[in-house]
Amino acid sequence: MVVKTKETGRTQETCTKALLPVRDALDILSGKWKLPIIIALSFGHKRFGELRNNVHGITDKMLSKELRDLEMNELVKRTVHDSVPVVVEYSLTPYGDTLEDLIGELQNWGTLHRKRILKKQK
């Protein structure tokens, strides 16, 4: 016999369904560096060294690897200008731009949360 809780099966099902897309999103956005890199690029196209400077603490290896991942998922575009010395620029693709609203909310909440923890530490 199935045990029924106060919650309807309908609601449970809705919740389960809602979590599927979230899982998909987190699969390609999660990790320590992906969102910071994307946000840095949301300020405009940048070169490897600029990104390294903006995203504090990241190593060359991680930056290189994360950029490759993001490129594979078509969120970031890599452009090589064959000048001497070589110049490589990274930018968001149109698909990467669709993250704009999500990024905005992340920044909003992050700002709210940062105020909260800074206040607590006093």
Next chain:
Amino acid sequence: MVVKTKETGRTQETCTKALLPVRDALDILSGKWKLPIIIALSFGHKRFGELRNNVHGITDKMLSKELRDLEMNELVKRTVHDSVPVVVEYSLTPYGDTLEDLIGELQNWGTLHRKRILKKQK
């Protein structure tokens, strides 16, 4: 001598500043399970077993640990009803509720992204 790029120092600085709150937010939201758990709870208060059912794939240990973390960060409230057998309910705190907009955008983008990858696999 400092090499100047097209980008102004001003923009670089703005970018760096913007990343600080994001780092703070990610510090307590990142990981495989935190956001899925929070989203499950955004549908209403739930018991341990309900959460285990909703958040597919999570183990008892991880669920227990993540709930403790979220409680410590005041995003989730744990309520013990001293009935027999014991009933424990988890819900979002008012502070947890402030994640609503962020969660909405995560769901929006996740849905968009899910459509995209499902289409590709055909």
Next chain:
DNA sequence: CGGTATCCCTGAGGATACTG
């Protein structure tokens, strides 16, 4: 300048069993 190549290690997370 824009990366690779190695080596290394911690800790996030999983499997299974057990408990008040």
Next chain:
DNA sequence: CAGTATCCTCAGGGATACCG
């Protein structure tokens, strides 16, 4: 029902050095 206790794996990530 709502968790703990153990044990274990592995991959995310760091440090350092090197390269075209």
